[in-house]
Amino acid sequence: MKTYAPRSAFLPTTQEDLHVRSWDQIDIAFISADAYVDHPSFGAPLLARLLESEGYRVGIIAQPDWNSTKDFLKMGKPRLCCMISGGNIDSMVSHYTANNKPRSEDEYSPGGKARLRPDRPTLVYTAKARQAYGSSVPIIIGGLEASLRRLSHYDYWTDKVRKPIILDAKADLLVYGMGERQSLEIVKRLDQGEAIQNMVDIKGTVYATSRAKFQQDLMSTIELPSFEEVGDRDKQSNTPTEQGKQAYAKAFQIQLMHQNPIRGKRIIQACMDRLVVQNPPALPLDEEQFDRLYELPFTLDAHPDYQKDGGVPALNEVQFSLTSNRGCYGSCSFCAITSHQGRMIQTRSKASLIKEAQRMTQHPAFKGYIHDLGGPTANFQGLACDQQIENGPCPAKECLWPKPCSNLKDYHGRYLDLLQALEAVKGVKKVFIRSGIRYDYLLEVCDKQTRERFMHHLVQNNVSGQLKVAPEHVSPAALDAMGKPTAELFDAFSTLYQDATEQAGKKQYLIPYFIAAHPGSTLEDAITLALYLEKTHFIPDQVQEFYPTPGTVSTCMYYTGLDPRPGKRFTSIHIPKGRERHLQRALLQYNKPENRALVLEALEKANRKDLTRVLLARRYTS
Known part of the structure; x- marks a missing residue:
């Protein structure tokens, strides 16, 4: 992909770029696990452009080599702070499939090349930035990876509860959410000489302290079950205890109920000898602020350095x-x-x-x-x-x-x-x-x-040609767990869409997305969906297998086996794991020859061998 804007139109990335601007130092080093694409759909450049518009000198360090401090210091030591983002999508999702197999491509890297970022870059970059800049430069972490790990969270890739990321990263402050208001306030107060340790009142941020130093009188506070309680494991079997799962579901429900920027309360959670404090969410942007953000001078291009690699694939869909x-x-x-x-x-x-x-x-x-x-x-x-x-x-x-x-x-x-x-x-x-x-x-x-x-x-x-929608399933139990509307509504919309398409004299198709092995979906539910697909003569080319990523209700369900949503009273819910995940996925693509054995196994397990001819017989004739 060709880059049309000149290098000078981008934010600086090298010492030479600083010389062109006659800058002797940057104010903020913005480190991102994504390649630098100067487009508002990419979080790090969006915040960097916003800070630039306020008169701050911002340098972008995209996908630095984390084996040394060289890349971190290529524009020198920042005057005010270092801001670190794990990228537009979670690095672990970027690196691994739902079955924990390594991916061969990374759309947010030059040429789609994989492994230009480490696993958990927020942790790796923070450690290297601290080594490069010393303790005098405040380090603020943010972006999706940090935002969704701001409190104790289940980690699918290690199959355990991990500490709040601010403690693992040893950062000074964490910005959660989209970050515009918080970033501006933090940088402004740093520029006025305020110490980062004193910034304990900014909405949309998380900080760590000791219980002795915690100021109770700042605002009303709710305390979650501690990290030790939500991650409790049996010492002999090293498996999560029922008490730990219940504590985790309770903690998650409290977080869910206080994601309110108007009336949300401050949340605290103890972890070992530390206290992690989550201030209420930042206020939403008003229309004027939102407009201004997207009217900043983005080039809409990937940085010229990537042209030799063919650009950055993730830009294609959003440019x-x-x-x-x-x-x-x-x-x-x-x-x-x-x-x-x-x-x-x-x-x-x-x-x-x-x-x-x-x-x-x-x-x-x-x-x-x-x-x-x-x-x-x-x-x-x-x-x-x-x-x-x-x-x-x-x-x-x-x-x-x-x-x-x-x-x-x-x-x-x-x-x-x-x-x-x-x-x-x-x-x-x-x-x-x-x-x-x-x-x-x-x-x-x-x-x-x-x-x-x-x-x-x-x-x-x-x-x-195609309109993509996401019914996700047809079984009432699975849809209820997903928080999705009934299958009857999808059928009604499908009819409405087809009628309107015919009236317009066009040939256009409705492409539904489905999820296999979501919490609440049994083998019988997967068979119900397979029969629905057979009846409607639609077999999806791609099926999304449920992926337990941090921050979702479904991931809490997956780990605890409980439904944490208010009103559900922590009722037990079926969790497909292991072999059953593969069986459910195979049922959604029952026509593929490579899935035949799995489909037969699923039907036998569910005592539905009577459906063998319905799902298989007409599709595997020689």
Whole structure:
């Protein structure tokens, strides 16, 4: 992929870049486990550009060699601080499949090359940065990897509970969530001469202290079960105890109920002789702040240094996409967006999106197609309800699950208005939708007239042959555990989509995503899904096998065997593990010859050999 912007348009990455700017020192060293792509979809450059806009001198150190301090010192010692991010996605997910097998590619590295970052880069980079800069330079960790490990957490790759990452990393401060407000405040206070150890009151941050030094009077506080309690293991068998699992589920539920930037409380958790303190989440950005962020001078290119490698693959999908919203109240158990971005939707103005689209059309590589307009969920285009303005999200009630709340507001008219406005921009041929669409929100909250207008416009203008949606399963028990709508709603949307497509005179397809072996899904549930696929004549090319990553409800279920969601009362839940995971996955692709033995085994285990002819007989004739 060609880089069109000159090197001088990027943030500095070398000593030579500093000389061009006549800088003798950088204020902030921003270290990232991703390659440097100057695009707002990449977290580290987004924050770095924001800090630059406030007059700070920011240098980017992308994917440094962690075997020495050389790369960490290539722009010298930063004046104010070092900020470290593990990258846009979790490094362990980047390196390993759901079955813990090494991946051969890394889309966030030059040329897609694997292993240009270490496992757990937040820990590795922090140790090396401390060695390079000494104790006088504050080290702040953030990004997805740190954000979702901010308190004691189950680690799938070691199959145990790990300490809060700030203790493992020995960092001075942790920023969780998207980080704009926190980063600006931290740097401003450092610039004014305040010690990092005194910054104990910043929303959206985590710090470590001793119980003796902890100031109880700062704000109301809730204490979680300790690291030792949630990670308790039997000394003889070295397996988690039931008491430990119950403590873990209780701790997770408390965290879940206080992810509220308006009324959330401070949370503390003891770990050995330390106390980890999580301040309430940062306030969401208002429209003006959100607009300003995405109007910063991004080049929309990967750094020129990567041109010889063919660029950075992760840019391909997002280079000409527009972010219109942030946050999600979709309730999906397996998703960590609510733990990172929050449940309160933040949106940009139409004028700002038009301005960005106009600038995008001037990029030499732009061909007239905006690849996406949305965010975590495209059709969530405003606060779920007016009550969130003063109270934030309900602590013990979800917006969409098990049924949509009566206070839920409809924004499909706003989204349609945005689509039409961007389609009218000179130089734009099409605006596609690749972000997830919650069809239950469309069907159950949107009025009929708006729904029909939206669907007509969608199939006529915003689908490039296929629309991808995520029903995930069809079994009621599995869907309930996932926090997803019923299969009947997916069928209703499928019918609506096909009818609208036929009326538009187009041949377009609906591609559903499914998850195998999610907590709550039994072998019988997997068979139910296989029969549904047989009935609808759809076999997915790819099946996502449940991956227990930090920060999700589903991962808590996987480790504890308990449902931690408020109202579920920690009820026991079936957890597919070991061989059963492979059997469930095979059932979702029962037509593949390599899955025949596994499908037969699954049917035999479930006492459903009567289904052998239904699922297999017609598909393996010579």
